[in-house]
Amino acid sequence: MVCLVLAGIVGSILIFPFAMPKHDHCCVPQCTSRREKQPDLSFHVFPSDPELRRKWIIAIKRDEKEGVFAITSNTVVCGLHFQESSFFPKVQLSAEPLGKRVCRRLRSGAVPSRFAFSADAAPERPSHEERLRVGRLRAEELRAKPVKPKRGETESERKLKEEVALWKERALACEKTCSSLKLEITELRSQLFRYENIKNDPEQLQYLCGLSPDNWLRLWDFLRPSSDTILSERSAKTTAKGRLIAQGSGRRSHLSLENELLITLMRLRLGRFENELAYMFCCDEATVSRILKKWINYMYLMLGSIPMWPAWRDVELSMPESFRVAYPLTYIILDATELRCEVPAALDLQSTNYSAYKSHTTVKGLVGIAPNGAFTFVSQLFPGAISDRQLVIESGILKLLESVPPGKNVMADRGFDIQDLLVKQQLLLNIPPFKGSRTSMSKEDVVKTQKIASVRIHIERCIGRVKRLFHIFDKVIPLTLYGSINQIWTVCCLLVNFTDQIVPDTAHSK
Numbered sequence: 001m002v003c004l005v006l007a008g009i010v011g012s013i014l015i016f017p018f019a020m021p022k023h024d025h026c027c028v029p030q031c032t033s034r035r036e037k038q039p040d041l042s043f044h045v046f047p048s049d050p051e052l053r054r055k056w057i058i059a060i061k062r063d064e065k066e067g068v069f070a071i072t073s074n075t076v077v078c079g080l081h082f083q084e085s086s087f088f089p090k091v092q093l094s095a096e097p098l099g100k101r102v103c104r105r106l107r108s109g110a111v112p113s114r115f116a117f118s119a120d121a122a123p124e125r126p127s128h129e130e131r132l133r134v135g136r137l138r139a140e141e142l143r144a145k146p147v148k149p150k151r152g153e154t155e156s157e158r159k160l161k162e163e164v165a166l167w168k169e170r171a172l173a174c175e176k177t178c179s180s181l182k183l184e185i186t187e188l189r190s191q192l193f194r195y196e197n198i199k200n201d202p203e204q205l206q207y208l209c210g211l212s213p214d215n216w217l218r219l220w221d222f223l224r225p226s227s228d229t230i231l232s233e234r235s236a237k238t239t240a241k242g243r244l245i246a247q248g249s250g251r252r253s254h255l256s257l258e259n260e261l262l263i264t265l266m267r268l269r270l271g272r273f274e275n276e277l278a279y280m281f282c283c284d285e286a287t288v289s290r291i292l293k294k295w296i297n298y299m300y301l302m303l304g305s306i307p308m309w310p311a312w313r314d315v316e317l318s319m320p321e322s323f324r325v326a327y328p329l330t331y332i333i334l335d336a337t338e339l340r341c342e343v344p345a346a347l348d349l350q351s352t353n354y355s356a357y358k359s360h361t362t363v364k365g366l367v368g369i370a371p372n373g374a375f376t377f378v379s380q381l382f383p384g385a386i387s388d389r390q391l392v393i394e395s396g397i398l399k400l401l402e403s404v405p406p407g408k409n410v411m412a413d414r415g416f417d418i419q420d421l422l423v424k425q426q427l428l429l430n431i432p433p434f435k436g437s438r439t440s441m442s443k444e445d446v447v448k449t450q451k452i453a454s455v456r457i458h459i460e461r462c463i464g465r466v467k468r469l470f471h472i473f474d475k476v477i478p479l480t481l482y483g484s485i486n487q488i489w490t491v492c493c494l495l496v497n498f499t500d501q502i503v504p505d506t507a508h509s510k
Contacts, residue, residue, distance in 0.1 A: 135172075
């Protein structure tokens with residue numbers, strides 16, 4: 001029998017070694033057991049078996065964290081946290097003067113299960129508002145009933161009660177001050193330059209953004225921006241398929257998405273400088289710069305996804321009466337426009353960007369509108385020295401014109417001598433006649449020129465609306481904007497489609 005008991009004890013030693021730990025206190029939360037105060041209490045190190053050790057860690061509700069809690073060979077759990085059935089029978093170590101110390105061995109697989117924190121949870125603490133309310137009621141009671149010294153009350157107790165009442169009055173005064181400060185903050189926020197404070201003012205919104213409240217909502221519903229779709233350069237990466245995906249949250253702006261869009265439209269509409277916008281919206285200039293880059297790219301992608309190139313049936317149904325009577329086969333009206341830009345330092349760039357027509361370095365783009373005045377084509381910008389014919393070739397519009405039914409007309413200015421380029425598409429070019437070597441134009445040519453000019457003027461009105469609506473193009477475009485001027489120009493042209501129609505007298509649908 002003694003051999004069996006010793007064998008069992010030896011077996012348990014293999015799992016729970018009895019090396020006396022150096023730590024003299026229990027590692028379980030809320031347990032104050034210490035070896036020096038309780039010499040008759042056993043302390044047990046963590047088992048070496050990984051699965052059993054994990055059960056111990058879960059049971060005592062402590063996680064290993066660097067610098068906070070780490071389990072070593074000296075970390076112990078006292079015997080108070082084990083059931084009596086988890087131990088082998090008590091064995092007296094020796095008759096030496098060790099007091100009542102006994103060797104208590106844990107059985108194989110024993111897990112601590114008795115803890116102070118496993119009892120019923122403490123009652124929920126009253127809320128801050130409830131505690132303030134109770135404090136106010138008690139203070140009012142104290143003020144209504146002055147503190148009188150009771151019989152047997154010492155002078156120090158009376159002074160202490162008076163001091164408590166005084167501090168409660170001060171607390172109430174502080175609470176009133178906080179309430180008044182909150183009202184003042186709310187009032188100051190209403191005076192900040194924010195979208196929330198101008199959205200109900202149509203004139204102000206029209207001046208700042210160039211959009212009426214209805215057009216603003218229409219644009220907002222189309223863009224559907226969110227923190228997941230609006231990606232900054234530092235918080236996005238491009239996949240192999242060219243899609244932008246989030247890569248970390250990055251630094252969030254304290255401005256709402258509505259105010260970020262307002263900043264972008266004000267930059268385009270009013271041509272305000274970034275430092276001025278930063279002052280108006282109470283942020284730093286770097287934040288405004290990030291917002292502009294982020295929103296210009298996002299609007300370029302979203303607006304560029306609109307199927308702008310219409311089918312002939314849509315063009316015919318929306319054709320104004322002026323075109324329907326005079327030029328019913330017109331599909332698109334083309335024209336070129338130039339934007340003045342800063343003179344580059346390189347001499348070769350100065351030569352390629354110099355425009356003899358504007359007598360300045362420019363960038364040049366091709367645009368096309370449907371007969372009803374909507375932009376249906378916006379090319380990228382090219383150096384200002386490019387000719388109109390080469391601009392048509394480089395812009396890529398010839399590829400799009402292949403989808404137009406044969407026999408339809410392309411209207412343009414006299415400088416677009418591109419009839420030979422439209423032979424493959426079987427389209428006709430409608431431009432004012434040339435005088436050629438004649439001293440003067442014939443009466444028929446003059447009438448035809450005036451007739452074409454009366455309807456071709458609409459594309460000049462559309463281009464003029466872009467430049468009048470967005471004053472960012474009033475100034476010479478700096479070299480710092482060369483990297484994003486294509487996106488800015490395209491976004492501004494497509495935003496015009498969200499404004500009132502240039503040619504409103506559309507014919508009735510058949």
